[in-house]
Amino acid sequence: MVGIVYKMKFVSPKNAKYILYIRYMDRDEATRTEWYEDYNFTLDDLKKTDLESYNDYMGRPEATSSLFSSTSDALKEDQVRDLKKSFRVAQKHESLMWQDVVSFDNEFLEKYGLYDSQKKVLDDKKLKQAARIAVSDMLEREGMSNSAVWTGAIHYNTDNIHIHLAIVEPEPTRPRRTFNSKYGGTYEDYVGTRRKTAGGQSSYERFKSLILENIIDNSEKSSAISKLQREVITPKNKRFISLFDFEARRDFKTIFRALPSDKRLWKYRNNAMKNYRPLIDGFNQKYIERNFKDEFQEFNRLLDEQVDYFKDTYGDSRADNYKQNKLYGKDGLYTSLGNALLKELSEYDKQLKQQYNIQGSGKVDLDHLPIKNNKNKKSVLNRQMMKDIQGMFDKTFEQKRREFAAERFKQELETEKEM
Incomplete structure (x- = not known):
């Protein structure tokens, strides 16, 4: 299995899981763990098409960390309430909700010193900071730095610890466009795709790269x-x-x-x-x-x-x-x-x-160079070469051998036709 898997999906405010996510934001960690699959929609498609892979990457978390955000590693009750209000405003204004999931193979985390499987200790501070940097970069490139709010949590799985992120715009700034419905007809909605490039990378590739760069120092x-x-x-x-x-x-x-x-x-x-x-x-x-x-x-x-x-x-x-x-x-x-x-x-x-x-x-x-008389010059050069050879004992053999070879090469430039 690859050490890190990254998935992103978005839904409209009419989606039931959008509503459920808001409802469970201010619940305790145990409740959010229990109802995890009810508000997570990022890997729904994978769950329908490849349940085995879904369970490998996600499964049901054993526990969920406290919510974290752009400014805090552990949101307090009043901070969660304020954030929940922002999510409700976003829903009212028909903002899309983006959910990102970064799933890690636990052996991978352990190999690079981020997880101790014996003591069940994770460097969650580093994972949260990496997510914070990646989200901030993504929002800046998507023109949403001043309009989006987000929250995240770490889910502790037996084999695949993962970071769960949710992002909305209380005042939507994304362009609106007409889309074709899979049920027939058309509808208008905000554009949710994130595929702007940066340095030749798609938004997807860059997000994953920033996560890796900030949890593993490979510099x-x-x-x-x-x-x-x-x-x-x-x-x-x-x-x-x-x-x-x-x-x-x-x-x-x-x-x-x-x-x-x-x-x-x-x-x-x-x-x-x-x-x-x-x-x-x-x-x-x-x-x-x-x-x-x-x-x-x-x-x-x-x-x-x-x-x-x-x-x-x-x-x-x-x-x-x-x-x-x-x-x-x-x-x-x-x-x-x-x-x-x-x-x-x-x-x-x-x-x-x-x-x-x-x-x-x-x-x-090289095979048809003009003939030149270089006998005298060659004689002078050969005398200099002999002098250089006599001085070989003053330097290491290898060093003098290279100098000697270089001098011979220069001589050949002068006497190419004769040689």
Whole structure:
């Protein structure tokens, strides 16, 4: 079972459950628990079509918490009475009532430190605050911040603790529209759907995400993943050439020869690069293995932990997409490395054109470069190389090996035709 399920539904003030909810607002917790199914309508459709799932997600609560609101974790009697008056005014003015239910798998809550099944202790304060933040955000995006009132309660189930919310507008602000009745004919009513988007998310997705973000602090892990990718494995100020060895240099030229002549296509996610991506990815995999093996293992470990988290919260499809996007998505690791490599390949082409005075926008043909006499320059460069080799004992072998390989690569820019 997915760790969290979120459902929302709305009804007109003529619905019997709308009236029953108001009637039982000021009853004690035991009474509201007993009559729970009489005033809850959020999962009515599921109850009719899939009773087993309904019972899994909801069932009958063992107990119900005191009512809470936007300003209080436990409403006092006078506060409940005032809120009940607002709900009655909303009913009189034909406001719709929205009911939201956020249902949790108790094992999920326990896994993330929110519930102790042995002691039957729930961090209800954190759940109420998360609901408060999610409702406030939703009302703001729906233009109802100054018109809506709401109340909530936590229902304690054997397997699925859930938050129950009810929202109305004493003075309705939603637009009215003509709808088709399922019994035939038409009727006019306020619009109840909540599907406005925010950052590419539907109202449904955003509400659920805000609940999760505010009951489970996953920011440290997300930051660690971003830092590894941004500052260690793909830093903008580090060039591939500085870490090349002889094999990498040969692979670099192989990719250069294979790429299309039109350099405007040299963008990793460009459809025209589809057939070249395996070659680019293979190069970058070797680059990571040689230079950032430990960091990449940590990167994958953190990604796998995030995949487990998303499986718990959103299901398998969201989890699979998460890792795929982190590796090959728009801002993924291999996309970043691929574009960095393509940029250096483009710079390599530019240097060759300058060296050999080649005109034109197309890629240089490595196999048909003009012949140049670079014997004296090569001799000077080789003497400098020997001097560098003699100084290898002053630094670690690995550090000097990389510098040596980089210098050889620069020399090849000068003597490409001869080599």
